[in-house]
Amino acid sequence: DAKTTQPTSMDCAEGRAANLPCNHSTISGNEYVYWYRQIHSQGPQYIIHGLKNNETNEMASLIITEDRKSSTLILPHATLRDTAVYYCIVTRRAAGNKLTFGGGTRVLVKP
Amino acid sequence: NAGVTQTPKFQVLKTGQSMTLQCAQDMNHEYMSWYRQDPGMGLRLIHYSVGAGITDQGEVPNGYNVSRSTTEDFPLRLLSAAPSQTSVYFCASSRGQDSEKLFFGSGTQLSVL
Numbered sequence: 001d002a003k004t005t006q007p008t009s010m011d012c013a014e015g016r017a018a019n020l021p022c023n024h025s026t027i028s029g030n031e032y033v034y035w036y037r038q039i040h041s042q043g044p045q046y047i048i049h050g051l052k053n054n055e056t057n058e059m060a061s062l063i064i065t066e067d068r069k070s071s072t073l074i075l076p077h078a079t080l081r082d083t084a085v086y087y088c089i090v091t092r093r094a095a096g097n098k099l100t101f102g103g104g105t106r107v108l109v110k111p
Numbered sequence: 112n113a114g115v116t117q118t119p120k121f122q123v124l125k126t127g128q129s130m131t132l133q134c135a136q137d138m139n140h141e142y143m144s145w146y147r148q149d150p151g152m153g154l155r156l157i158h159y160s161v162g163a164g165i166t167d168q169g170e171v172p173n174g175y176n177v178s179r180s181t182t183e184d185f186p187l188r189l190l191s192a193a194p195s196q197t198s199v200y201f202c203a204s205s206r207g208q209d210s211e212k213l214f215f216g217s218g219t220q221l222s223v224l
Contacts, residue, residue: 032211034211036213041199041218042215042217042218043115043201043203043215043216043217043218044154044201044203044213044215045215046211046212046213046214049211049212087153098144098156098159098169099154099156099213100153100155100156100170101146101148101153101154101155102153103152103153104153
């Protein structure tokens with residue numbers, strides 16, 4: 001699986017968009033980008049995933065650069081309940097359920 | 112649906128004791144797995160199962176045993192607990208082997224003294 005690099009932490013104002021970057025410069029053609037989040041003491045929660053096209057669901061949007069070497073998770077209107085650790089994971093679709101979680105980005109949404 | 116249910120939520124063991132962490136899911140998922148999360152770290156895969164009667168090792172399997180006799184249940188056994196196994200344990204399930212979405216339980220916090 002390709003290695004990912006995320007900022008250790010970031011703050012975001014409540015009601016504003018939160019843009020979480022992820023670098024995966026060694027990603028290969030059959031690898032997907034997954035995002036999960038973990039709210040304090042809870043089990044991780046799936047957010048979104050994509051291969052090369054931008055994706056959107058009820059929780060977030062995923063923007064993947066054309067060369068696929070980086071991506072951005074966008075929380076359109078951050079709320080206090082979005083405070084969590086966000087994990088960017090790159091893996092093959094067939095291994096999408098054998099995920100390797102790194103350190104993630106600790107996001108603090110402030111009022 | 113209850114989703115993925117883990118019991119107990121908290122457990123304290125003495126070194127050398129054995130115990131079983133329980134995990135059950137009611138979504139008829141074929142795939143189940145166990146992760147551990149040490150303080151300030153990401154999750155690491157211990158064991159996984161792609162269906163009843165089939166299990167395999169993950170990244171950190173030593174000191175743990177699993178079995179999968181039914182689709183619903185996937186218990187994790189510690190045969191002789193060690194302080195290095197102090198961690199938070201998460202069980203997860205997904206529809207199939209190549210499913211993109213893992214559903215996690217709420218975790219079991221284990222302390223080994």
